[in-house]
Amino acid sequence: MDISKDIIAGPCSVESRDQLLMTADELYSNGIKYFRAGVWKPRTKPGGFEGIGEPALEWLKEVKKTYNMKIAIEVANAEQTKLACENNIDILWIGARTTADPFAVQEIADIISNYKDKDITVLIKNPVCPDLDLWEGAYLRIKNTGVKNIGVIHRGFKVYGESKYRNEPIWRIPLDFKIKYPEVKMYCDPSHISGDKKYIEEISLTAIKTFGFDGLIIESHYNPSQAWTDAKQQIEPEDVATIVEYINKQTEKIDYDTSLLDTYRNKIDYYDTHIIYSLEERLKLSKLIGEYKRNHNMTTYQSQRWQSLLNNLINFGKEHNLDEQYIRDIWEIIHEKSIEVQK
Numbered sequence: 056m057d058i059s060k061d062i063i064a065g066p067c068s069v070e071s072r073d074q075l076l077m078t079a080d081e082l083y084s085n086g087i088k089y090f091r092a093g094v095w096k097p098r099t100k101p102g103g104f105e106g107i108g109e110p111a112l113e114w115l116k117e118v119k120k121t122y123n124m125k126i127a128i129e130v131a132n133a134e135q136t137k138l139a140c141e142n143n144i145d146i147l148w149i150g151a152r153t154t155a156d157p158f159a160v161q162e163i164a165d166i167i168s169n170y171k172d173k174d175i176t177v178l179i180k181n182p183v184c185p186d187l188d189l190w191e192g193a194y195l196r197i198k199n200t201g202v203k204n205i206g207v208i209h210r211g212f213k214v215y216g217e218s219k220y221r222n223e224p225i226w227r228i229p230l231d232f233k234i235k236y237p238e239v240k241m242y243c244d245p246s247h248i249s250g251d252k253k254y255i256e257e258i259s260l261t262a263i264k265t266f267g268f269d270g271l272i273i274e275s276h277y278n279p280s281q282a283w284t285d286a287k288q289q290i291e292p293e294d295v296a297t298i299v300e301y302i303n304k305q306t307e308k309i310d311y312d313t314s315l316l317d318t319y320r321n322k323i324d325y326y327d328t329h330i331i332y333s334l335e336e337r338l339k340l341s342k343l344i345g346e347y348k349r350n351h352n353m354t355t356y357q358s359q360r361w362q363s364l365l366n367n368l369i370n371f372g373k374e375h376n377l378d379e380q381y382i383r384d385i386w387e388i389i390h391e392k393s394i395e396v397q398k
């Protein structure tokens with residue numbers, strides 16, 4: 056297996072030394088180089104398994120040494136962050152519930168700033184709620200520590216009521232993050248978006264192929280049905296490999312001659328230039344019309360003229376394969392600007 060994207064895989068939670076080593080061994084033989092596991096588990100309701108805690112760090116060190124994999128764990132407060140850094144954990148991730156809490160993120164950031172010269176990576180999951188500002192705020196708090204490697208993880212958003220996925224992807228939010236911070240690596244966590252193993256492949260493919268994400272973090276257990284947490288969404292190590300291979304195939308670079316694409320793009324640029332020229336000339340005329348209307352005490356907005364102009368354009372548009380809504384949307388904007396200029 057070989058993919059240019061980073062693939063982090065491993066169990067939702069550390070359950071025992073055996074479970075950890077068995078899962079790591081299978082992932083390693085399937086080519087995985089980054090191993091995830093939850094040491095402290097943030098449970099929405101009390102009474103569930105809350106993680107092994109500190110003793111799990113020893114087993115993770117064993118995995119790191121045996122398989123030479125980089126280790127990723129979740130940290131949710133200052134103490135956990137300190138323990139992770141002291142135990143040479145390579146990647147710390149901030150969970151979705153924690154990202155939603157600026158006090159907790161700042162407390163984590165304060166510890167990380169003491170270890171910023173160590174080779175650590177911090178990944179920040181989106182907050183549970185669809186709030187780009189909170190996600191961005193957490194990113195900036197971590198960035199301010201001076202730590203060099205920072206990435207973000209898209210794990211979907213909690214919405215109330217029935218839905219196909221455990222957490223709705225609302226792709227617009229990570230894409231808006233990407234537009235603002237193109238230098239930040241963007242991972243997708245298809246496991247927590249899906250909540251069910253059957254959607255993991257489709258979500259992974261959408262993230263990588265459609266939206267160009269940089270990597271995936273997938274929950275994997277040597278025996279998923281027996282997992283103590285998130286059993287429904289964990290997959291076997293060899294299934295991780297199958298998904299990665301499938302994505303590789305779907306995104307395989309095919310050598311092609313770009314000259315045809317360049318020709319199309321040049322033509323588009325030419326027409327766009329002409330649209331700009333036309334809009335400029337149109338606005339000049341709007342100004343003249345505005346003056347004329349003022350001099351003759353006419354109202355600026357002439358409903359009948361606007362209705363007939365729009366109808367003519369819609370009909371003309373139809374003759375040229377442009378649908379009614381498209382013409383309406385464009386000319387609403389053009390007309391609004393024209394009224395503004397005339398005033």
Ligand code: PEP
Nearest residue numbers: 067093150151152210247
């Ligand atoms: C996890 O990765 O196991 C986890 C708890 O994720 P999230 O913070 O996305 O719910």
Ligand code: MN
Nearest residue numbers: 067274284285
């Ligand atoms: Mn989980």
